Amino acid sequence: SLKGKTAIVTGSNSGIGLGIAREMARAGADVVLNSFTDRNEDHALAAEISAEFGVSARYVAADMSDGAQCRQLIETAGGCDILVNNAGIQHVAPIDAFPVEKWDAIIAINMNSAFHTTAAALPHMRQRGWGRVVNIASAHGLTASPFKAAYVAAKHGVVGMTKTVALETAEEPITCNAICPGYVLTPLVEAQIPDTMEKYNMGREEVIKKVMLERQPSREFATVEQLGGTVNFLCSDAAAQITGTTLSVDGGWTAL
Numbered sequence: 492s493l494k495g496k497t498a499i500v501t502g503s504n505s506g507i508g509l510g511i512a513r514e515m516a517r518a519g520a521d522v523v524l525n526s527f528t529d530r531n532e533d534h535a536l537a538a539e540i541s542a543e544f545g546v547s548a549r550y551v552a553a554d555m556s557d558g559a560q561c562r563q564l565i566e567t568a569g570g571c572d573i574l575v576n577n578a579g580i581q582h583v584a585p586i587d588a589f590p591v592e593k594w595d596a597i598i599a600i601n602m603n604s605a606f607h608t609t610a611a612a613l614p615h616m617r618q619r620g621w622g623r624v625v626n627i628a629s630a631h632g633l634t635a636s637p638f639k640a641a642y643v644a645a646k647h648g649v650v651g652m653t654k655t656v657a658l659e660t661a662e663e664p665i666t667c668n669a670i671c672p673g674y675v676l677t678p679l680v681e682a683q684i685p686d687t688m689e690k691y692n693m694g695r696e697e698v699i700k701k702v703m704l705e706r707q708p709s710r711e712f713a714t715v716e717q718l719g720g721t722v723n724f725l726c727s728d729a730a731a732q733i734t735g736t737t738l739s740v741d742g743g744w745t746a747l
């Protein structure tokens with residue numbers, strides 16, 4: 492159980508981050524949700540989690556493209572026992588046409604944010620005498636696809652940083668690991684299904700298996716609940732000696 496532990500999940504007002512926060516709350520953790528917006532519906536997500544799982548939950552707005560705001564998120568939360576670096580964006584373009592501002596934003600949000608939040612969170616974990624850093628990388632942290640130079644660079648960077656943080660905390664009750672998902676069924680992915688069905692003149696199942704999951708041997712999406720379960724495992728005592736490594740949740744993608 493994660494009772495009594497506080498988890499900060501960056502980029503958690505939708506998709507995988509929200510799913511992870513919900514599964515951690517189900518396991519008893521108090522959770523801090525985050526994104527860069529500060530809307531009523533963002534705060535309502537925290538209230539829903541609190542009501543559903545009987546834990547303390549709040550939403551703290553902070554823009555993960557800004558290093559100072561990354562560090563401020565940790566301090567506003569009063570530190571944490573568990574840090575899940577999940578915020579991320581994507582842009583697809585050949586490298587000679589890759590917009591510089593997109594490159595900079597992806598490197599900042601997908602990689603640099605984890606540097607800033609981890610640097611700010613570790614002193615709190617050391618003071619509490621326990622800690623878990625879980626970085627949500629990607630199959631693209633281990634392998635590449637064309638037209639995703641910034642994303643692939645940032646995710647490989649996160650995997651490298653994960654190993655270094657693990658070595659720096661190796662003799663302490665703190666671990667740092669990266670989860671590498673393949674395709675995950677999030678609202679964003681779900682929303683692409685109708686258009687893709689029309690484009691290929693295929694049914695839903697055919698589009699999922701033949702087009703979207705072409706590289707995922709299981710031909711199944713991973714779910715946000717499965718990713719939450721993987722984070723919870725890395726926070727468990729059974730995973731205390733797992734550090735500095737990657738855990739793929741990709742239906743066999745990186746085995747190919």
Ligand code: NAD
Binds near residue numbers: 601628671676679
């Ligand atoms: P998503 O777009 O639903 O979620 C991204 C989250 O990051 C959102 O909550 C968004 O508000 C937040 N975010 C974006 N920019 C931010 C900023 N500047 N500051 C703070 N928060 C910001 O997408 P997702 O699929 O849930 O992705 C979550 C993570 O999982 C990302 O790091 C992504 O690279 C990774 N991932 C996703 C998949 C997939 O198939 N969906 C596969 C592998 C890895």
